[in-house]
Amino acid sequence: MSTNAPPLLHEIATLLDRLARTGEGGNVQLYGLPLQPGDYEALQEALGEGEISAELQALGPTQIRETALYGVWWITHRNGEQEVVDESIEVTRCPAILQTPAEDVAEAALALRKRLSVATKGEHDG
Amino acid sequence: MSTNAPPLLHEIATLLDRLARTGEGGNVQLYGLPLQPGDYEALQEALGEGEISAELQALGPTQIRETALYGVWWITHRNGEQEVVDESIEVTRCPAILQTPAEDVAEAALALRKRLSVATKGEHDG
Numbered sequence: 001m002s003t004n005a006p007p008l009l010h011e012i013a014t015l016l017d018r019l020a021r022t023g024e025g026g027n028v029q030l031y032g033l034p035l036q037p038g039d040y041e042a043l044q045e046a047l048g049e050g051e052i053s054a055e056l057q058a059l060g061p062t063q064i065r066e067t068a069l070y071g072v073w074w075i076t077h078r079n080g081e082q083e084v085v086d087e088s089i090e091v092t093r094c095p096a097i098l099q100t101p102a103e104d105v106a107e108a109a110l111a112l113r114k115r116l117s118v119a120t121k122g123e124h125d126g
Numbered sequence: 127m128s129t130n131a132p133p134l135l136h137e138i139a140t141l142l143d144r145l146a147r148t149g150e151g152g153n154v155q156l157y158g159l160p161l162q163p164g165d166y167e168a169l170q171e172a173l174g175e176g177e178i179s180a181e182l183q184a185l186g187p188t189q190i191r192e193t194a195l196y197g198v199w200w201i202t203h204r205n206g207e208q209e210v211v212d213e214s215i216e217v218t219r220c221p222a223i224l225q226t227p228a229e230d231v232a233e234a235a236l237a238l239r240k241r242l243s244v245a246t247k248g249e250h251d252g
């Protein structure tokens with residue numbers, strides 16, 4: 001195995017232990033790490049591919065893939081030119097980026113109520 | 127608007143209110159409903175498309191798409207022949223199907239620890 005993959009895997013194991021014990025996981029930043037040739041591939045091979053893959057479309061695409069290790073997610077942010085601008089491994093039961101912020105839920109509830117009341121009013125008026 | 131879409135949208139609004147207020151959402155089953163022609167399209171049009179889409183590969187593919195209404199997710203299960211076998215709208219901050227079960231995390235932590243200890247032992251032996 002490459003030089004850098006084993007310490008990263010040990011860090012992931014520590015975070016997984018903590019997630020299993022306390023419910024709190026953590027994050028391993030990959031982008032900006034001085035990874036050597038082969039490190040990236042060794043890490044991908046060790047973690048494997050899971051059953052869930054997701055994409056978020058914002059300014060650029062973000063790919064979120066669960067690895068074959070349950071609770072270990074590989075997250076890659078790209079900009080509009082498809083260049084990787086951030087990459088990390090998140091150890092969690094559900095990555096924050098896949099969770100709707102609480103304040104957005106309140107906003108959606110209001111928006112839908114408003115739309116339905118306009119629709120009902122329109123029916124009554126017509 | 128079609129006959130069945132408005133009551134479904136009202137049900138979704140009630141669940142969104144509850145999610146915003148208490149953190150607990152709910153589920154609207156679509157599969158098996160006697161939807162009339164146009165109901166499905168009217169519902170899709172009213173909910174719109176959001177930024178997150180995910181896929182889970184198990185026996186068949188499951189598609190999970192957040193709608194333009196934050197916290198409202200459209201979930202379609204297909205079998206190996208690509209036939210829809212279940213379809214529902216989930217009102218939640220994160221669909222259960224995207225969350226790693228707690229017991230799987232403990233299993234993954236053990237599996238990774240075991241693999242790392244075998245790798246370390248291998249290095250010491252070699």
